Amino acid sequence: MKKLGLVGGISWVSTTDYYRYINEGINAKLGGLNYAECIIYSVNFQEIHNNNLADNWEGTFLILSQACDSLQKAGAEAILLGANTMHLLADRVAQVIDVPLIHVAVATAEAIRAKGLKKVALLGTKFTMERDFFKNKLEEKGIGAIIPDEEGRNYIAQKLEAELYKGIVTEETRAGFLKIIDQLIAQGAEGVILGCTEIPLLIKQEHLTIPGFDTTKIHSDAAVAFALS
Structure with missing residues (x-):
């Protein structure tokens, strides 16, 4: 099983759904007590929200890229950005990581x-x-x-x-x-x-x-x- 990296906290409410769906999906396929190997980096949504409202996408990109770097160092073999809006930066983020980015x-x-x-x-x-x-x-x-x-x-x-x-x-x-x-x-x-x-x-x-x-x-x-x- 490949290890997933999830940038969460955007917001934490939906991150809980991501975690549940991914684990339920793995278990549905493999049965038993099989669940996902998943690493979550939960960011502070307020910082990203402030950046976005100020049109400071460079600041948001820095937060996302640092989160992705941490996930990669922890062994993630693919990255998910756990928010649709963050995919405004997805193509750019994909260029600075060394693993696939799964695009929503x-x-x-x-x-x-x-x-x-x-x-x-x-x-x-x-x-x-x-x-x-x-x-x-x-x-x-x-x-x-x-x-x-x-x-x-x-x-x-x-x-x-x-x-x-x-x-x-x-x-x-x-x-x-x-x-x-x-x-x-x-x-x-x-x-x-x-x-x-x-x-x-x-x-x-x-x-x-x-x-x-x-x-x-x-x-x-x-x-x-x-x-x-």
């Missing part, structure tokens, strides 16, 4: 293509929705992405920071997210990417009328496949 958007695009979908809604942080780093990986697989209007993007960003990053889930917020998703379905979305690792805490497939793509689970499954390859 690439894994998600492959999952969408397996369903035969061509147009999906993309929910996430403002960075994930408004910048091209995630959408470009989808486009490489022939998948188009649509995002909420400005009011919807602001609503999602506010709820992430005030509630979901802290593990707070309410029915009122779920209804607000589902309203936004319905608007995107009306624009032709055939599926919806839950493209922030905290959104699946709130929105499950049972709440949706179209296929949902939980990027935390998809990313974890890709890590399991690598570990057992």
